Amino acid sequence: DAIARVFPVFFFLVAALVATTTMTRMVDENRLQMGTLKALGYSNVSIAGKYLLYGIAASVLGSIVGIAVGFVVFPTIFWYAYRTMMFSLPTFTLHFYPGLALGSMALSAAVIGLATLQACRASLKEKSAALLLPRAPAAGKRILLEYLTPLWKRMSFSQKTTARNLFRYKKRFFMTVLGVAGCTALLLIGFGIQDSLLPIVTKQSTELTHNDMSITLSDPKALTMEQGLAEELDGNSAVQNWGAVYTKSTTIYNAEGESASVSIVAAAKDSDLTRYVTFRTRKGHKAISFDSGSVILTEKTAENLGLHTGDTFWVENAEGTRVELTLTGITENYMFTRLYLPRAQLESLLGTAEIPWNTVYGQTTCTDTAGYNALRTDLLDCNYVSSISFTEDTTELFDNLIVSLGYVVVLIIICAAALAAVVLYNLISVNLGERKKELATIKVLGFYDKEVYRYIFREIDLLSLIGSLVGLVVGIPLHQFIIRTVEMDQMMFIRSIAPRSFVFSVALTMLFNFAVCLLMRRHVRQISMVESMKAPE
Secondary structure, rough: HHHHHHHHHHHHHHHHHHHHHHHHHHHHHHHHHHHHHOOOOOHHHHHHHHHHHHHHHHHHHHHHHHHHHHHHHHHHHHHHHHHHHHEEEOOOOOOOHHHHHHHHHHHHHHHHHHHHHHHHHHHOOHHHHHHHHOOOOOOOOOOHHHOHHHHHHHHOOOHHHHHHHHHOOOOHHHHHHHHHHHHHHHHHHHHHHHHHHOOHHHHHHHEEEOOOOOEEEHHHHHHHHOOOOOHHHOOOOOOOEEEEEEEEEEEEEEEOOOEEEEEEEEOOHHHHHHHHHHHHHOOOOOOOOOOOOOOOOEEHHHHHHHHOOOOOEEEEEEOOEEEEEEEOEEOOOOEEEEEOOOOOHHHHHHOOOOOOOOEEEOOOOOOOOOHHHHHHHHHHHHEEEEEEHHHHHHHHHHHHHHHHHHHHHHHHHHHHHHHHHHHHHHHHHHHHOOOOHHHHHHOOOOOOOOOOOOOHHHHHHHHHHHHHHHHHHHHHHHHHHHHHHHHOEEOOOOOOOOHHHHHHHHHHHHHHHHHHHHHHHHHHHOOOHHHHHHHOO
């Protein structure tokens, strides 16, 4: 739900950029026609109306296709993904939301309409005689590199031309960079969400918590009675070690009165707790000491309540009384929320030394489902044992949830990649259209096709690379924003992006750039030198 609120905004902004570029180019290419119509007496409103009608018609048709895909194709993909992975769902029925459909259609039509009107207004301000002439090319100016004489002298003619052209057409420079940056940012966010979701179960179960078995007791007598659970745990070869633990859900409060639900966790022996839990900071992985005066809270809860190490907070005990504690550490944790206390602190909180140990943590030697089931059967035969859960059970549940959400992420990456291809094709097409006479000129001067390709596509490559790097800079804070938005109270996602995701995002963008440039070579070859060099009649 959070992803659905955030992602469409970015997609829409990039799509609006493409549409705006297209309509602006169309109006610029029709200067001669607009000048003729204006000279014949047509009003500015009627001339602009033609282009406005075209833009809105294209927008509405595109919106209809998008609505069909959005209301039929994507929901079907998601439903089958969740049904296959983890849920038994009832019959699937599609729903149409007219308000959402009309709103998105109206918004896209309004963006394209305003862009078209702005382009028409700029052209129609000119006199008919001026419109009947081609627009004067942008004036060349000295660039910063030219002032770096040692470097500038060592550059070849084509390199100097490329450098000048990059900054000569400032509008195209910014349009290309922003368009490519938007697509790269979307790709980075997609890959980044995968990096934030997929490894959390493995990270939690291998690096942070080390007990693979948890036994819930209905009565603490299970650990003290003869031939009870304790004897079974000691005598069972599948159990490596175990420890008695107290767990209970409670509410904690900060100084402002804000509350959060956590589970208190404390062990009969403090050494057992440090055996089963690694206490460390998320940044830098610095070890957090655990002694008789420690009070350690998981990071997500501390963040929600605005607590820092050394802050005071209040814990509600079994009688409903709020007991004041001082936070000594905030530990890295991704699944569930915990308040870890040593035995001395727990006794102080409960007001008694007789702790009702209601849980057992343990490590087993089981390696497959059959081994876990056999151990489960043996332990459930003991008195006062309510339930047994293994890390494998929780891991499988979360893995299925993460894989299901992975389908959504893959779809986001595919859409972002498709948008990147469209943006690049559109911007390169605009570039070639605007510079047809320039390219025809250098062909007349004797440039071979490969030299013309390098002349024009070297600029595109550099602009795409600059856009990709800008996209990485933009994508990092957007990824952080989205990850923090989609997090739940009981789960914290990994908030870093793997280095390979940066490489994949730039590589995909440059791959699309290469593919589009390859496709556009045909257009360069087909430029007619004679026709392009003719003066407009």
